Amino acid sequence: MLKKLFNSSIGRKIAMALSGIFLIVFLTQHFLINITSVFSDSLFNWLSHFMGTNPLVQFVLQPILIAGVLFHFVMGFVLDYQNRKARPVSYAVFSGSKNSLMVSRYMILSGAVILSFLGLHFYDFWIPEMEYKYIEFKPDDPNRYHHELVEKFQDPTKVVFYCISFVFLALHLVHGLASSTQSLGTSNRYSSLIKKISYSFGIFIPLGFCFIAIYHFLSH
Amino acid sequence: MKIWRQKNSKEKGKIVNYEIDEISEDMSFLEMMDVLNEKIVLDGGDPVAFDHDCREGICGSCSMFINGEPHGPDRGVTTCQLHMRKFKDGDTIYIEPFRSRAFPIIKDLVVDRTAFDRIQQAGGYISINTSGNTLDANTIPVEKENADKAFDAATCIGCGACVATCKNSSAMLFVSAKVSQFALLPQGKVEATDRVLNMVKQMDLEGFGNCTNTGACHVECPKGISLDYIAKLNTEYAKASLKK
């Protein structure tokens, strides 16, 4: 039953939408924690320490998240490959801009930029974290997170690369959020509202992340 | 004009240039093509093959991809309803066949769209008694809203513009219209589960791409079929898969 569902084009789209929405929920949570670093060192430290040491977060939610990210981008590449194969000879003239938005046509491109960002982001934060906790077994220090974060944003090229990635994240999300609701079958009757929510969310969250990076760069 | 010429499904095609003048702005695009073909024949050439039948926007056969859009730059019309006044004197017009792996080229601008027929056949029949003791249609009450929506879905003429314009060659708009026109009516509910499963299965077998919700299909559809039907198809399909 479920196997049949996810072997079909519509099933794969539903899975894509569900994984996308899951990532959006995660992104919101990530943002809400990060934004505290701007106004309260202690709250940010407390939250980071909780997320970094709580076994439920570490050993249940984190693996689910990694699986979700992997699933989403692998499926993204699979769908894109199939879509390219569906038109072996391309048009001499194709006026895509006359009937659709650029953001909707280049999801794979914005996705690929986000993926490369995720590579850097893992290298910056996640790998050192894993090393600290599970390889080097350094002593637990609940107050280290905030200054570690601030230090990482002292390199201007990194801040610029982060911000560029957030622009692409915005491009991905403004179409992605609305698209996922359509894939899950919401009626177009609500579409203007959904589009508004999709645009507001898709621009606000990445902008917020940009702000955090620039804030720590400048405030030091 | 720059027109795609291809002898048959096997040979490689190419764009060939043609010049044409003294075209009235009141001519339809197909009438302009007729004038061009007469000229080509008089010059001893092979006329450009293109599909057409009703020439009034109901048969859906006049598939042409004109300047990067199916049925040309106008909205809500087929190629046969497109007028030459939509173009300017001296314009270069590109004319290509609808391109999709599922729509192989037969000759020049004529493509094989029987994939659509096979999808509809996969949908199967409707168990309505038509053998002598036919019921009057009005004996089964239908909600006005659903009747209207089913009717709108049924205006799809199967032209394939949605596939042609989709960056993924997805047939979702067509299939969603064909599924919804029955799924919205009580008469269509009996076989609804199998119908949607079989039609989507056939759609996937034909080699169409996946939907990315760009919405290009709706913009280019000569009948303005709504994206709502794609959302409906997604839910119908999910429900049916969970049932079976």
Ligand code: HEM
């Ligand atoms: C935090 C990261 C990400 C979030 C929140 C996110 C979110 C989304 C959402 C909500 C959708 C819409 C699903 C639908 O149309 O039904 C989507 C689609 C897509 N995503 Fe992502 N995404 C992320 C990362 C990525 C990455 C790393 C890739 C890598 C290639 C990617 C590739 C795609 C593609 C290709 C689509 C379009 C699929 C299609 O409709 O054909 N995404 N994404």
Ligand code: SF4
């Ligand atoms: S949905 Fe519109 S564009 Fe697609 S086949 Fe039907 S009438 Fe043509």
Ligand code: FES
């Ligand atoms: S020739 Fe019938 S729709 Fe154009």
